[in-house]
Amino acid sequence: xxxVVIGGTGLIGSKVIAKLNxxxxxxxxxxxxxxxxxxxxxxxxxxxxxxxxxxxVSNSPSFEESAVLEFFTTSTRNLLSAEGTAGVAHxxxxxxxxxxxxxxxxxxxxxVAQEQLxxxxxxxxxxxxxxxxxxxxxGIADTATExxxxxxxxxxxxxxxxxxxxxxxxxTAVDAPLKGITEVAGPEVVRFDELIxxxxxxxxxxxxxxxxxxxxxxxxxxxxRSLVPVEGRARLAETRFEDWLRQSS
Numbered sequence: 001x002x003x004v005v006i007g008g009t010g011l012i013g014s015k016v017i018a019k020l021n022x023x024x025x026x027x028x029x030x031x032x033x034x035x036x037x038x039x040x041x042x043x044x045x046x047x048x049x050x051x052x053x054x055x056x057v058s059n060s061p062s063f064e065e066s067a068v069l070e071f072f073t074t075s076t077r078n079l080l081s082a083e084g085t086a087g088v089a090h091x092x093x094x095x096x097x098x099x100x101x102x103x104x105x106x107x108x109x110x111x112v113a114q115e116q117l118x119x120x121x122x123x124x125x126x127x128x129x130x131x132x133x134x135x136x137x138x139g140i141a142d143t144a145t146e147x148x149x150x151x152x153x154x155x156x157x158x159x160x161x162x163x164x165x166x167x168x169x170x171x172t173a174v175d176a177p178l179k180g181i182t183e184v185a186g187p188e189v190v191r192f193d194e195l196i197x198x199x200x201x202x203x204x205x206x207x208x209x210x211x212x213x214x215x216x217x218x219x220x221x222x223x224x225r226s227l228v229p230v231e232g233r234a235r236l237a238e239t240r241f242e243d244w245l246r247q248s249s
Contacts, residue, residue: 002026003173004051006079007058009033011135012094015166016055016173023174031058038075041082048086054079054123055173057094065106072114080121090177091123094169097131097183097229105220115181124177128169131185131227131234132159134244137199144215145207150200152193153221154211158228159195160186161244164237183234188241192227195241202249 003020007013008029020027028047030036036043038058048054056079060071076093083091095115099108118125132140137159144150168184197209214221 001052001174002028002050003053003055004028004030004047006030006036006038006054006056006075008055010057010059011133011162012057012166012169013055015163016057016170019166019170020173023170025174038078039071041078044078044082045085048082048088051083051086051088053090053092053173054083054088055092055094055169057169060110063107065109068107069110069113072110073117076114076117076121080117080123083123088123090173091118091121091125092169092173093118093125093127094165095127095129095181097129097185097234098226099129101223101226102220105218107218108220124179126172126175126178127181128165128172129181129183129229130160130165130168131229132157133162133165134159134186134239134241134248135162137196138203140217141196141200141205141207141209143218144196148207150193150196150207150209151212151215152196152209153213153215153217154194155192155222155224155226156189156228157192157195158185158189159241160184160237161239164239168235168237183229185229185234185236186241187236187238189228190241192222198241199245202245 009031017027030047060068193211
């Protein structure tokens with residue numbers, strides 16, 4: 001079947017495209033670089049012609065609070081409208097574990113708003129909530145750096161490989177709509193600060209990681225389980241951080 005992947009040229013989207021094509025489907029990447037802009041609606045109708053499924057793994061070009069909210073809500077409304085016209089039978093969206101519990105995080109609030117639009121919309125949907133990606137570890141460290149020190153909370157962390165995220169999204173796309181949420185997470189629960197420190201050591205990065213209970217994660221002060229799924233709720237991925245880190249180093 002034809003599956004259009006919004007954000008199909010990015011980190012997760014390109015992997016989803018490959019996995020769907022390997023399964024014998026016609027996976028089509030849709031992004032501004034391919035002439036499709038979900039924010040303006042440009043190219044949407046043409047891209048969705050004859051599509052049975054739409055997968056949305058797109059991301060906002062700006063993380064500023066009002067801009068990210070505008071991106072996810074406007075893009076989702078435009079997608080749902082175009083999908084209704086095209087007769088799309090399943091909308092799959094990638095989201096984030098724990099977004100309901102961190103209302104002071106502007107990005108998370110925007111993802112909650114996106115989810116609400118899908119739940120109220122006319123297209124049968126599936127939401128795949130994933131934990132943080134291994135590939136974002138360096139960016140997280142950079143954001144938390146003050147001088148030569150990385151300040152992070154000593155809370156639970158259960159990240160996963162982008163390839164495993166893409167596998168979960170691709171698997172969901174070819175199944176019947178959930179009309180709800182599924183969660184995926186890494187195979188191991190660790191401490192946030194300890195995992196970042198492990199990565200920096202492997203990369204021979206001299207920065208020192210300090211556990212700070214008041215350190216904020218993109219504006220949010222975290223509780224013990226803010227970033228991990230309820231125990232037993234999520235499907236666990238296979239790739240261990242140690243193995244991914246060995247390959248990336």
